[in-house]
Amino acid sequence: MARREETSRMCALTRAEKPVAELIRFVLGPDGVVVPDTEAKAEGRGVWLSLNRELVAEAVKKKVFARSLKCEVKLPGDLPGLTQMRLEQRFLGALGMARKAGQLTFGATKVRSLIENGGLLALITATDAAEDGRSKMAGALRALHYAAAEQGIDGFNVPHFELLTSEQMGLALGLENVIHAALTNGAAAQSAVEKARRLALFLAKPTEMDTGRAAVDGDLLPEEQDERREIHG
Numbered sequence: 001m002a003r004r005e006e007t008s009r010m011c012a013l014t015r016a017e018k019p020v021a022e023l024i025r026f027v028l029g030p031d032g033v034v035v036p037d038t039e040a041k042a043e044g045r046g047v048w049l050s051l052n053r054e055l056v057a058e059a060v061k062k063k064v065f066a067r068s069l070k071c072e073v074k075l076p077g078d079l080p081g082l083t084q085m086r087l088e089q090r091f092l093g094a095l096g097m098a099r100k101a102g103q104l105t106f107g108a109t110k111v112r113s114l115i116e117n118g119g120l121l122a123l124i125t126a127t128d129a130a131e132d133g134r135s136k137m138a139g140a141l142r143a144l145h146y147a148a149a150e151q152g153i154d155g156f157n158v159p160h161f162e163l164l165t166s167e168q169m170g171l172a173l174g175l176e177n178v179i180h181a182a183l184t185n186g187a188a189a190q191s192a193v194e195k196a197r198r199l200a201l202f203l204a205k206p207t208e209m210d211t212g213r214a215a216v217d218g219d220l221l222p223e224e225q226d227e228r229r230e231i232h233g
Contacts, residue, residue, distance in 0.1 A: 024037075024048070029045045051202050098186070098191075102181070104173075104184070105182045112136070123161070123182055124163075124180070145157070
């Protein structure tokens, strides 16, 4: 029987109630090992945590999983790393589906043209892109946002993601390297954007909005100064 879909849950570490889009579920497998349930669909007893790498690491340190599940559990050697890998795989898989649907464009010239015409849903730049190329794309995207603001278009926002290396994207898409890419309108592209947002949230530094208390490393960023890996134009 499928689990009932919930709109919000409580983080087992911070005790803050959040939308499920800002959380990730971990499930206890038959072998007693806790693993990330990135789709939140696996059967079995689960624990919800804030979607953040540092907070997952803190949950491991504070034995949150055993306490929440009320039993002895086994943990992978690097649960935060495994969780990041699963989220990356989901994003890469979604990019592949977007490409098959004709909703992913790559190559600096084609991507720049899409930005100038306002025909993209999201901009994607490899983390190892050259600074000159990154700056040109980011500048073009800022110009697009400025133009939308001058035209009085409310709610216009094209996110810019820097989450994966050119090799990671190239291997997933069957190409040598992918430095610049753009998602265009469509259901497959929208799914890729949603998965990119989850990966970006996981990699971001915790803020008071994430924890409601001091950050794990004691260096809490206010929301407006949060250096997310989702970069807005």
